[in-house]
Amino acid sequence: MSVATLEIQELKPGFGAEIFGVDLHQAAAADRAAAVDVFQRHGAILLRDQKLTPEDLETFVASFGHPEDHTLKEFTLPGHPKVYILSNRTENGKPIGAHNDGVGWHTDYSYKAEPVMCTMLYAVEVPPEGSDTLIADGCAAWKALSPEKQAQLSSLKLHHSYQHFMATRQYGARELPEEIKRANPDVIHPLIRTHPANGRKALWPSTGTVIEVVGMPNPDGLELVDELVEFMTREQFVYRHKWKVGDLLMWDNRCTLHTGTLYDDTKYFRTMYRLWARGDRPY
Numbered sequence: 001m002s003v004a005t006l007e008i009q010e011l012k013p014g015f016g017a018e019i020f021g022v023d024l025h026q027a028a029a030a031d032r033a034a035a036v037d038v039f040q041r042h043g044a045i046l047l048r049d050q051k052l053t054p055e056d057l058e059t060f061v062a063s064f065g066h067p068e069d070h071t072l073k074e075f076t077l078p079g080h081p082k083v084y085i086l087s088n089r090t091e092n093g094k095p096i097g098a099h100n101d102g103v104g105w106h107t108d109y110s111y112k113a114e115p116v117m118c119t120m121l122y123a124v125e126v127p128p129e130g131s132d133t134l135i136a137d138g139c140a141a142w143k144a145l146s147p148e149k150q151a152q153l154s155s156l157k158l159h160h161s162y163q164h165f166m167a168t169r170q171y172g173a174r175e176l177p178e179e180i181k182r183a184n185p186d187v188i189h190p191l192i193r194t195h196p197a198n199g200r201k202a203l204w205p206s207t208g209t210v211i212e213v214v215g216m217p218n219p220d221g222l223e224l225v226d227e228l229v230e231f232m233t234r235e236q237f238v239y240r241h242k243w244k245v246g247d248l249l250m251w252d253n254r255c256t257l258h259t260g261t262l263y264d265d266t267k268y269f270r271t272m273y274r275l276w277a278r279g280d281r282p283y
């Protein structure tokens, strides 16, 4: 199959790409493959004005890799276990999705041995203000560090813990059932990650799941992580996405951090579908 050439425009200089002229509901396999190619080179892709069924979303995410399961199953779309609902809506007094799930800078599944490669968010309904999603470019942040700082950071490793994250998170903190704890043991990942598709290095810290820099006692270790997250999420490295219904945004978790932002949930509803494609062991 030949890879089509797509019309694109960077989301911000040097990072991300909006893809034009592709309707994912009926896209040819060659167009989907071309979108994957753009994604691998740009760190994030955006396609606007899409009208997609859950099956369309499943087909598209499968172009990137094996669709990944969700740690918690309660908010998956009925009949579509790979589609996770983010929402502040309730039905019959029960939430239909996780609310404010992605608020706080992080990279998805960082608490797994093989974190997800990409995250896909599809906007079903969005508030007219607030609820932007921000994506920070870890490659640009890495390149902006001095050679001395790069040398100091190169071999550091971070200890990530799902249990810690779920016990301490600002929104949705909870005690986990024993089987979920057993299925999610702590993991160690490099602070500087190499992208397997393009060889580029990225600063790859996170908040929430990180409990220490291996071999560096706290508070120094966590202060270093905070310093690096603050650096990487400066405006110069960040793309801010303002949502419209029908937007499909995907980012590469191997070289970015992202965060959701708050909105007035007493006035507005926000419902998004989230899908993941499986990743590999960071190095």
Ligand code: SIN
Residues within 6 Å of the ligand: 086, 101, 102, 103, 108, 119, 131, 132, 133, 134, 258, 259, 260, 261, 272, 274
């Ligand atoms: C996420 O972090 O997975 C979701 C971000 C958002 O809701 O904007």
